[in-house]
Amino acid sequence: xxxxxSGGGWITGGVLNSVNSFGYQGERDVMYGPYFGSVEQQVYTxxxxx
Numbered sequence: 363x364x365x366x367x368s369g370g371g372w373i374t375g376g377v378l379n380s381v382n383s384f385g386y387q388g389e390r391d392v393m394y395g396p397y398f399g400s401v402e403q404q405v406y407t408x409x410x411x412x
Contacts, residue, residue, distance in 0.1 A: 379398050
């Protein structure tokens, strides 16, 4: 990925489960991002219903 791709969603099985966060200069074609689990789902649900 190139500059500007940060924040782009990773969709697996029709569900958003991460976003592009960072990569290392020495690793080509690899991006890393946080995994969205049950805690993130609870935060989203609370925010969307308030």
